[in-house]
Amino acid sequence: MSICDLDLSRSPNMAETEEARAASPPVQYATLEESNDFFATHVKTFEWRWRLFFEPLPVIPLLPRPISIGVQSCRDARYRCDGRFRFRENFAYFCYTLGGVGGFRYKDTEYRTTAGQGFLVQISDLNMSYYYPPESDETWSYFVCEFAGEAAMSMMNGLVQHYGPIFTLAPDTAILRRLMALAGPPYAIMHPHPVDASELTIELLLALAASGRAQEKNDAAMDLVKRAMQIIGETDGSELNVEELARRVGVSRERLSRVFRARLDRSPHQVILEQKIHDSCILLKDTTMTVKEISAKIGYSDYTNFIRVFRQVMQTTPNQFRRQGSVVRLGRFGLL
Structure with a gap:
C-alpha cells in the first residue's frame, strides 16, 4: 500500500x-x-x-x-x-x-x-x-x-x-x-x-x-501463528499434518512453513510433533492405555517409530515417563 x-x-x-x-x-x-x-x-x-x-x-x-x-x-x-x-x-x-x-x-x-x-x-x-x-x-x-x-x-x-x-x-x-x-x-x-x-x-x-x-505484515504473520497454534492444541494429533493445518488456516504449506520458521524458529511439522508427544504424555499419566495403543491414537502407525521420537523429544522412554515423568516438563516447548 x-x-x-x-x-x-x-x-x-x-x-x-x-x-x-x-x-x-x-x-x-x-x-x-x-x-x-x-x-x-x-x-x-x-x-x-x-x-x-x-x-x-x-x-x-x-x-x-x-x-x-x-x-x-x-x-x-x-x-x-x-x-x-x-x-x-x-x-x-x-x-x-x-x-x-x-x-x-x-x-x-x-x-x-x-x-x-x-x-x-x-x-x-x-x-x-x-x-x-x-x-x-x-x-x-x-x-x-x-x-x-x-x-x-x-x-x-x-x-x-x-x-x-x-x-x-x-x-x-x-x-x-x-x-x-x-x-x-x-x-x-x-x-x-x-x-x-x-x-x-x-x-x-x-x-x-x-x-x-x-x-502490518508482521502482525498478520503473528495472527497466522496464533491461529495455527490454537488448531494444533485443539485437534487430535492423529488427524493433523502440515498440509491439513495449512488448509485450515487458509495459506499454502510453503507460506505456513516460512512464517513458522521466522516467528518460532521451528517448522510446523516440529510443532505438531511436539504437540503429539504432549498428548501422549497426558495419556501415559491419566489412562491405563498401553504404549502401543497410545502410539496409534496420536497417529503413529509404526509403534517403534513413536518410541524413537518420544525418546528424542523427552530424553526418556514412554514407560519410564509413565513411572517417573511429569507433564509440567513440557512447558519448555513453549506450547503450554
Whole structure:
C-alpha cells in the first residue's frame, strides 16, 4: 500500500461520538496567557544539541516542506508538551528516540518510545501529549522533524489514521542518515530549492509508510501463528499434518512453513510433533492405555517409530515417563 492508497479524508482530530462526549468533557485549547506561561517553563526543561531551520526559496504553499530538524535531550520530570498549548501552530511533528525512553499519549493510549521508535502527530492535536516519563532516570535524546504544507498534512493524517501514531525505523534508514548528516551549529538556517525541500519531507513520509506496512505484515504473520497454534492444541494429533493445518488456516504449506520458521524458529511439522508427544504424555499419566495403543491414537502407525521420537523429544522412554515423568516438563516447548 502506498500513501496514495490511504483514505486521507479523515483527521486524527475527528469529532468524537456523542457517547464519548458524554463520558468525558472535550479538551479545550489553552488561553493565550496559559500558553505563554507554559512556554516560559517548557523551554527550561530541555536543550537543543543542534537545530536547522529550512527557508525554501521561493515558497510554494501546497508543496510538503520541512520547517526544522534537530536533536533535543531532556532529563527533567517537568518536560511535557500538550497539543492544547500549541493552538497557534499548524505543522506535523515527528519525534524519533535516539536514546533513553520517551513518553507519548494519543487519545486514551499511553506509549513508551525506545531507541528506533518515533511518534507522528499534528503538533496542535488536542488528543496528544509527549513528555519525559516519570519512572525514567536516564536522559531521553530524540531527533525531531517539523514539516508543513497541505499535502504533507494530508499524508500525515492518512498515515496516523491507518497505522496509528507509533512507527519504527532502523537507525540506518536512508532518510534518517540524510537528515542527520545536516547537523551543524545550533540554530542554523538553510535555503534549499522548494523541490529539494519537498523531497526530504516526502522521503520521510514514505519511510514511515513502509515501516507501517512492514509492521502490518508482521502482525498478520503473528495472527497466522496464533491461529495455527490454537488448531494444533485443539485437534487430535492423529488427524493433523502440515498440509491439513495449512488448509485450515487458509495459506499454502510453503507460506505456513516460512512464517513458522521466522516467528518460532521451528517448522510446523516440529510443532505438531511436539504437540503429539504432549498428548501422549497426558495419556501415559491419566489412562491405563498401553504404549502401543497410545502410539496409534496420536497417529503413529509404526509403534517403534513413536518410541524413537518420544525418546528424542523427552530424553526418556514412554514407560519410564509413565513411572517417573511429569507433564509440567513440557512447558519448555513453549506450547503450554
